[in-house]
Amino acid sequence: MTYTPMQLAEAYLETGELNLALAALDEHLTAFPQDDSARRLRVQVLRDFPEGIATALADLDALAEPNASDYGVRGSILLGQGAVLGAAAAYERAWTLSPVGYAEFYFRVLKDLGQYERALVVLDSLPQAWHWHQAHGEVDALRGDLPSALAHFTQAADQLAALIAVAKDKRLLVAMQANLLLKRADAYRRSGRYAEADADYQAAEAAEPGDAAIPFNRGLVRFEQGDLDGAISLCRAGWSRANADMRAAMRAELTADARYQPILAALAS
Numbered sequence: 001m002t003y004t005p006m007q008l009a010e011a012y013l014e015t016g017e018l019n020l021a022l023a024a025l026d027e028h029l030t031a032f033p034q035d036d037s038a039r040r041l042r043v044q045v046l047r048d049f050p051e052g053i054a055t056a057l058a059d060l061d062a063l064a065e066p067n068a069s070d071y072g073v074r075g076s077i078l079l080g081q082g083a084v085l086g087a088a089a090a091y092e093r094a095w096t097l098s099p100v101g102y103a104e105f106y107f108r109v110l111k112d113l114g115q116y117e118r119a120l121v122v123l124d125s126l127p128q129a130w131h132w133h134q135a136h137g138e139v140d141a142l143r144g145d146l147p148s149a150l151a152h153f154t155q156a157a158d159q160l161a162a163l164i165a166v167a168k169d170k171r172l173l174v175a176m177q178a179n180l181l182l183k184r185a186d187a188y189r190r191s192g193r194y195a196e197a198d199a200d201y202q203a204a205e206a207a208e209p210g211d212a213a214i215p216f217n218r219g220l221v222r223f224e225q226g227d228l229d230g231a232i233s234l235c236r237a238g239w240s241r242a243n244a245d246m247r248a249a250m251r252a253e254l255t256a257d258a259r260y261q262p263i264l265a266a267l268a269s
Helices: 005-015 018-031 036-046 050-062 068-080 084-097 099-113 116-123 130-142 146-166 171-190 194-207 213-224 228-241 244-256 258-268
Strands: none
Touching: 005 018, 005 036, 018 036, 036 050, 036 068, 050 068, 068 084, 068 099, 084 099, 099 116, 099 130, 116 130, 130 146, 130 171, 146 171, 171 194, 171 213, 194 213, 213 228, 213 244, 213 258, 228 244, 228 258, 244 258
């Protein structure tokens, strides 16, 4: 029985023989270059091979009528290559064609690029669930609007707490809650609201007791409250749990503010 190259490609993909599948797809597209379905299939295979990225992008360029998914794939490929501006352009096209489907992807790239106002415009195309408020708060914190950040983080925390209260399996939601509380705690600390910051840090630590950054940040809060001994004790507790990369980040934060020199000296002793 004779099989067409396309039939062979599909069979090879089923068995995980990607090189043979690519060869069959190449043969098929040589004979039928207008077959966009086959071209999209080849893109999905090629994107897993570093040497195939250029061909995958060329295949996307060759599509007669690219859809939102095609632009989304382009954005993902370019993001993986570190071409953030190109990824943003691709995700913008995907979002234009499918606002709900690609808003989050486009939003994240815009946030990473520092295009905060545009990011919030894109965010507004999504439903205002708890993670919407968290995302809004993250952007507000980055652009220095701490009152708005705290308002959105608090709305997110209230909505998430309501979900946790009725959830049968709370573990994932509790981990998400801890992450959210850390973001709000940082905003409280930057706002000089130290008691509220410490309360959020402690609540997050109850869910994530192994996070070395939490006692360290609590130590900085304690310092701002005028308790140097307590600050050193907490920062040392975080330092003792931290890996090399985290210690480097801690050292950088302490070095950036001359007031923290006593803590830095204590950690070095």
